[in-house]
Amino acid sequence: MNYHLMIDEKFIDDFIADAERAAPGNNTYLVSLYTPEPRYTRSPLITYVKSVERYWFDHIAASLSDNDRVFIHWLDRRVYRILLALPPHITTGIFCWMGDLVTTPLYLFDKDILEPQSYAFFRKYKKGKFQPFAHHGKLKNALLRLRHIYRRLHAPAEWRTKKKVMQRLDLFFHWSEIDYRWVEERYPGFGAAFVYFFYGVGTQSIASGTVRTAPGGEKPVTIWLGNSATIENNHFEALDALSGLQNENIEIICPLSYGEPVDSKYTTDVIRKGHALFGNRFRPLLEFLDRDNYYALFERVDFVVMNHIRSQAAGNIFAFLAAGKPLFMNEKSSL
Numbered sequence: 001m002n003y004h005l006m007i008d009e010k011f012i013d014d015f016i017a018d019a020e021r022a023a024p025g026n027n028t029y030l031v032s033l034y035t036p037e038p039r040y041t042r043s044p045l046i047t048y049v050k051s052v053e054r055y056w057f058d059h060i061a062a063s064l065s066d067n068d069r070v071f072i073h074w075l076d077r078r079v080y081r082i083l084l085a086l087p088p089h090i091t092t093g094i095f096c097w098m099g100d101l102v103t104t105p106l107y108l109f110d111k112d113i114l115e116p117q118s119y120a121f122f123r124k125y126k127k128g129k130f131q132p133f134a135h136h137g138k139l140k141n142a143l144l145r146l147r148h149i150y151r152r153l154h155a156p157a158e159w160r161t162k163k164k165v166m167q168r169l170d171l172f173f174h175w176s177e178i179d180y181r182w183v184e185e186r187y188p189g190f191g192a193a194f195v196y197f198f199y200g201v202g203t204q205s206i207a208s209g210t211v212r213t214a215p216g217g218e219k220p221v222t223i224w225l226g227n228s229a230t231i232e233n234n235h236f237e238a239l240d241a242l243s244g245l246q247n248e249n250i251e252i253i254c255p256l257s258y259g260e261p262v263d264s265k266y267t268t269d270v271i272r273k274g275h276a277l278f279g280n281r282f283r284p285l286l287e288f289l290d291r292d293n294y295y296a297l298f299e300r301v302d303f304v305v306m307n308h309i310r311s312q313a314a315g316n317i318f319a320f321l322a323a324g325k326p327l328f329m330n331e332k333s334s335l
Contacts, residue, residue, distance in 0.1 A: 006073040014200040093171030105155035113310040117236040173197035227313035228259035238307040
């Protein structure tokens with residue numbers, strides 16, 4: 001049996017469909033659910049769990065056989081104990097997203113992936129900081145603050161454990177050998193074998209569109225900026241770079257419905273800066289769209305700006321390229 005330890009994410013359903021075609025009936029999918037209902041996954045083959053660790057040791061660990069394999073889709077502390085308790089002959093692998101490996105409890109690599117303005121924001125508002133959210137309410141924010149303090153106190157121990165977990169992995173599923181080498185350099189003892197893999201993102205349904213090289217009539221040139229409300233987009237620097245177009249007939253679509261909450265400090269500051277520079281021509285997307293409606297927006301896009309340094313937004317990037325859209329990326333991007 002292939003055991004997949006997953007989180008509720010947009011491309012998980014596609015992976016499950018592919019996995020069932022490759023090994024029908026030989027997969028178990030455990031999705032950790034941190035919201036009352038799943039937001040992104042719908043597959044009937046999923047078992048949703050509040051605590052994957054508890055479920056694993058209550059229902060699975062004792063019945064593992066020599067031929068079973070365990071695969072991680074997003075590595076965080078919730079699966080550390082599971083991996084470290086596995087018998088040495090059980091094959092393990094990670095389907096790498098990079099966000100889970102760039103993030104560390106000691107914030108070791110954030111400066112490598114953020115431009116100066118974004119890193120200054122990170123240091124002031126995010127690094128080791130607790131951010132309450134209005135939608136949580138006072139009681140939940142108080143409990144979350146206590147949890148945050150606990151985690152900060154245990155951050156060194158968690159980092160040591162994460163490095164041990166990385167040493168336990170046998171297979172590294174990813175599409176970029178550049179990222180694989182990045183991981184090798186930063187995780188001592190990491191020796192998992194590289195296996196080429198890419199999550200399906202439905203790009204086969206995208207039709208190549210026409211690209212305008214100049215505004216036509218009163219219709220503005222449409223710029224797509226970033227992929228999510230996460231600081232790794234380096235939005236502040238990207239908006240500054242686009243500020244030279246303030247007097248042009250443009251609009252900027254900026255997806256911010258995914259990542260940090262809409263009422264987070266980061267999301268609100270990105271919106272504030274976008275409106276300060278471009279007024280109502282800066283159009284943040286604050287409602288989550290399903291894939292069909294999301295890709296439908298691509299038809300009106302003239303060019304795309306992705307200012308990430310680390311591997312991020314690969315699905316968006318490949319989808320835009322499939323649609324024939326010009327793409328501008330950070331020169332330091334590992335993609």
